Amino acid sequence: MDSMWLKILSAVLVLGWIAFMWPRAKYWLRNSPKAQEGDWRTVLLPLAAVVLFVILLIMSVR
């Protein structure tokens, strides 16, 4: 029963975060400037580095 209440409280918290983020998400979905050629490449490079780094961290604790 306690676990069910924890799940309900967690769900309320997540719904709260969704409601909190909703206006900002709506704004950026409507007003984000279009990416220029090469823009995504400049993002994918650091994100790929993050992925590799996380894999390295996982290997270090195994």
Next chain:
Amino acid sequence: MNRLDYTAVRPAEGAISSNKLVKNTYTLLSATLIWSGILAAISMSVAPSPAIGLGTSLGALVLLWLVLPRTANSAAGLGVVFAITGLLGFGLGPTLNYYAHLSNGPQIIATAFGGTGVIFLGLSGYALTTKRDFSFMGGFIFAGMLVAMVAILANIFLNIPALSLAISAVVILLMAGYILFETSQMINGGQTNYILTTIGLYIAILNIFTSLLHLLGALSGDD
């Protein structure tokens, strides 16, 4: 000539205000992270129930949603930021206690902590040195966050371990993107309030830390 003088001075003024914003943001961010760490340590020693941990996070969300927007442009906003980060830090206690009791728990916590620091500093350094405008990512990041939130909500009741790990991996990538986005907003004039920038970066760091903790805990073979 006047026009030339004017155009020569404007970028310098912009750079000064941008530098001031960056300095204020990182000073406040450092202070809130230390404060949050102290509260997390207190929470670990008090060992509150997970329900209290969730309750404090809910309290932080209420402050973030209802109080911070009204106080962000005044000195009172600083107090609200410390209240929010303190509550979120305290709410982290039960999670940290859970991992601390694993056989390699302290190593997992230390690795997640150090890893979060490296990811944040690396991404911030990249955004600050390239000075690129990453605002084109705004829609993608926020849509991704909403999808991740819906998946988290579903998995609270579905309880699928593989989905939970996938969500953690996606959250790390989304928060990494958010750090690039928010830092570029700060240096390109999209955001001028250091209190709001600080809280955005703090939440990104917290999410990377908890997701990394989850991934390392689950994949270390001791979860």
